[in-house]
Amino acid sequence: MKIFALDTSTEAICVGYTDGQNFYSMNYFGVEKHAVKLAPLVNDFLKLCDVKVSDIDVFGCGIGPGSLTSLRIGLAFVQAMACVTSKPIVPVVSSKVVAMNLSGCEQDVVIVKKAREGFVYISCYRSLQEVLAPSVLEIEKAFDILRNFKDPVVVGDAAHMFESVALVGKKELQYPRGEFLLHEVMQNFKANVVRKPHEVEPLYLQKSIAEMNLEKRLKGQ
Structure with a gap:
């Protein structure tokens, strides 16, 4: 095929x-x-x-x-x-395809992308299983969610916003x-x-x- x-x-x-x-x-x-x-x-x-x-x-x-x-x-x-x-x-x-860049990661992989001003697209995968379906959230609410994940790694063009609460992956991983x-x-x-x-x-x-x-x-x- x-x-x-x-x-x-x-x-x-x-x-x-x-x-x-x-x-x-x-x-x-x-x-x-x-x-x-x-x-x-x-x-x-x-x-x-x-x-x-x-x-x-x-x-x-x-x-x-x-x-x-x-x-x-x-x-x-x-x-x-x-x-x-x-x-x-x-x-x-x-987002699932992006998460596969970190397929061997034992931590929660969070994809965060810029949305409209004050908001981000966010989703989370654990061992490539969806933990949080793609959503659009205010940045402050995204911070609250990230604090509840397991040592999260964030990737995406909005990842730098969350470096205080998560490990930021390399740019090429987004x-x-x-x-x-x-x-x-x-x-x-x-x-x-x-x-x-x-x-x-x-x-x-x-x-x-x-x-x-x-x-x-x-x-x-």
Whole structure:
């Protein structure tokens, strides 16, 4: 089975491909935005893997949490490929993929990402089992939760905020890796977490800035 997967929940673009025997993965870090870089990056990556989009049997996609705009870009791209080829999509939680960077860690692994001002996305995994499902919390409430975890290690672009109550992991650990992304796609496929393209949605835990501004304007009328 040929699987292509991508994740755009962070500032990096993570892509992976497997034909069941060989595994290929790549992370892109650069100044170009996801909307500009994603299509040519995927095109070049698949060429290097010597595979065509029409050859893919299953598409995988990280659904977040993360930047709302970045998630929409990645998911729309996967949906387009899946629609054109009439193939299914396997969604995976991006935080779980990040937690796999510390799979041998005996401590609680906490993923914390920047959300809107004063809030963070937070989730926790213990031996890769979900202890706290992805949530969006005020920073002070996130501090309270972290104090109750077992010697937590925090990773993510908001990890530095919590260095007084937890061990902060290296920056490179906050990004998904293609081999782990593919692993989760395969596990979810086996568990029948398979969706038609139009059924897949990003893991939105908060409203967009545009939605919140609209609500404020409507309340002010």
